[in-house]
Each structure stands twice: as structure tokens, then as C-alpha cells.
Amino acid sequence: MLASLINIAGLAILVIISIASYRYRATDEGGTIAAFLMGAIVGLTAGWLWVIYMVLFFAVASLATKFRYNYKSKLHAAEEKGGARGAKNVIANGGLATLFAFLYWLVKEPAIAVLFVASIASSLSDTLATEIGLLSKKKPHEILNPSKEAEPGKSGGITLLGIAAEVVGSVFFSLLAFAMNLVELKYVAIIAVAGILGANIDSLLGATLQGYYVCSVCNQRTEKSFHCSLQAKRVKGLAWIGNNAVNILSSCTAVIAALALQLAL
Numbered sequence: 001m002l003a004s005l006i007n008i009a010g011l012a013i014l015v016i017i018s019i020a021s022y023r024y025r026a027t028d029e030g031g032t033i034a035a036f037l038m039g040a041i042v043g044l045t046a047g048w049l050w051v052i053y054m055v056l057f058f059a060v061a062s063l064a065t066k067f068r069y070n071y072k073s074k075l076h077a078a079e080e081k082g083g084a085r086g087a088k089n090v091i092a093n094g095g096l097a098t099l100f101a102f103l104y105w106l107v108k109e110p111a112i113a114v115l116f117v118a119s120i121a122s123s124l125s126d127t128l129a130t131e132i133g134l135l136s137k138k139k140p141h142e143i144l145n146p147s148k149e150a151e152p153g154k155s156g157g158i159t160l161l162g163i164a165a166e167v168v169g170s171v172f173f174s175l176l177a178f179a180m181n182l183v184e185l186k187y188v189a190i191i192a193v194a195g196i197l198g199a200n201i202d203s204l205l206g207a208t209l210q211g212y213y214v215c216s217v218c219n220q221r222t223e224k225s226f227h228c229s230l231q232a233k234r235v236k237g238l239a240w241i242g243n244n245a246v247n248i249l250s251s252c253t254a255v256i257a258a259l260a261l262q263l264a265l
């Protein structure tokens with residue numbers, strides 16, 4: 001009885017959060033539905049505390065994207081649609097965590113909770129590195145060749161400010177997971193390291209495998225294969241590796257690192 005009341009209340013609050021997310025354009029229609037479904041799956045299986053953790057991640061990531069959005073637009077580096085995340089972006093950032101929450105409910109293995117938190121810490125660190133790094137007064141440098149300057153907003157570019165943001169974000173969200181009783185204290189360092197690693201793998205993949213395009217209309221260099229309503233010309237990387245694929249691959253790397261560190265320590 002109490003359990004079903006908690007579930008009804010949880011779903012009701014999730015509906016309110018989803019509507020707010022749509023109204024403040026943190027997500028578009030598809031992104032809102034995807035986020036609601038993921039929240040409902042996690043809440044009804046692993047529990048609502050896990051959803052609160054995901055919502056906090058999503059809130060911090062969205063605020064970072066919205067923060068000084070107009071300035072980032074001028075750099076041609078802002079996320080499109082006012083930073084509203086679509087379904088693919090939401091799933092790329094939270095899909096793996098949703099899967100681990102579901103698996104945790106099935107087998108009740110604490111190691112899986114560590115993987116859930118590590119995948120979120122990685123997505124968060126990566127978002128903060130990008131969105132806060134864009135605000136750096138200094139030009140970014142290429143991750144593979146730090147003596148060389150990179151274009152602001154181009155994946156594979158790193159700034160000291162971005163690195164500081166990713167470290168603070170990963171450490172804070174690891175501690176938060178402990179404070180919320182999702183993981184034991186002994187896993188906090190593992191999760192923080194895995195999250196930071198994931199964010200750097202993201203930059204590394206951005207510098208190597210990710211597809212890059214030049215728009216034949218406005219001549220802008222972009223990560224988008226479509227620009228100004230036309231297919232853009234690919235100048236670098238692989239066609240099938242876009243921003244979302246990079247996000248998923250780097251979260252997977254963070255999870256594998258968290259698993260390996262748990263087994264090794």
C-alpha cells in the first residue's frame with residue numbers, strides 16, 4: 001500500500017518536472033517524453049532516490065548549457081534549439097544509467113549501483129567540461145597536441161577551466177551519491193576517477209573518430225552532418241560517429257573503468 005502510494009506520488013512529481021523541463025526548454029517534445037520514460041523506469045524499479053539523483057544531474061547539466069547561452073551562440077558553439085535536448089541526446093546521456101538502475105533492481109548487486117553513478121558522473125563531467133570550458137577567456141588547446149590552439153566549441157579542444165569544471169563536477173556527484181546512500185564511501189574515489197576519465201575520452205574521441213563537416217552554404221565548420229538545411233561535406237572522422245555516439249562511448253568507458261577499479265582494488 002505505502003509502496004504504491006510512493007510510486008503514484010513519484011510519477012506525479014515526475015510529470016511536473018517533465019512539464020517544467022519542456023516549458024523552460026531544457027528538453028524538446030521527444031526529449032521530454034524520453035526523460036519521463038527513463039525516470040519512470042528507474043523510479044518503479046531501483047527507486048525514486050535514484051531518480052532524484054538523475055534529475056539533479058539533468059538540472060546541473062541543463063543550467064550549464066543555458067548559462068551565458070547567447071555568448072556561446074556567438075562562438076557558434078552553443079547547442080541548437082536554445083539548448084533544448086532532443087530524445088537522442090537525453091538517451092545518450094541517461095540511457096546507460098537507466099539500464100544499470102533496472103539491472104540493480106533485478107539482481108540487487110551494489111557494484112551495479114557504482115556503475116549507475118559512474119555513467120552519470122561521466123556524462124555530467126563531460127557536459128561541464130564543454131559548457132564551462134566554452135566560457136574560458138583563453139583559447140582551447142587540442143587534447144592530442146596541447147601546444148596547438150583549437151577552435152572554441154570544437155570537440156577535442158580542452159581548456160584549464162573546462163578541466164577544473166569536470167573534476168569538480170565528478171568529485172561532487174561522487175560525494176553526492178554517497179550522501180544519498182546510493183553507494184558506499186569506499187567507491188567515491190573510483191567513481192570520481194571514472195567520471196573524469198569518461199569526460200577526457202569524450203574529448204579524445206572528438207579529436208579522432210568524430211565526424212566533422214563544412215557547410216557548403218555558410219562555410220561554417222560543424223559537428224552536424226546537416227547545416228543550413230543541406231547535407232554538409234565531411235572533412236574529418238567517421239560519418240556514423242556524431243556527438244551522441246561519442247557521449248555513449250565515453251560513458252561506456254567510464255563504466256568499464258569503474259568496474260575494473262572495483263575488481264582491482
Ligand SMILES: [Zn+2]
Nearest residue numbers: 215218227228
Ligand atoms: Zn551552414
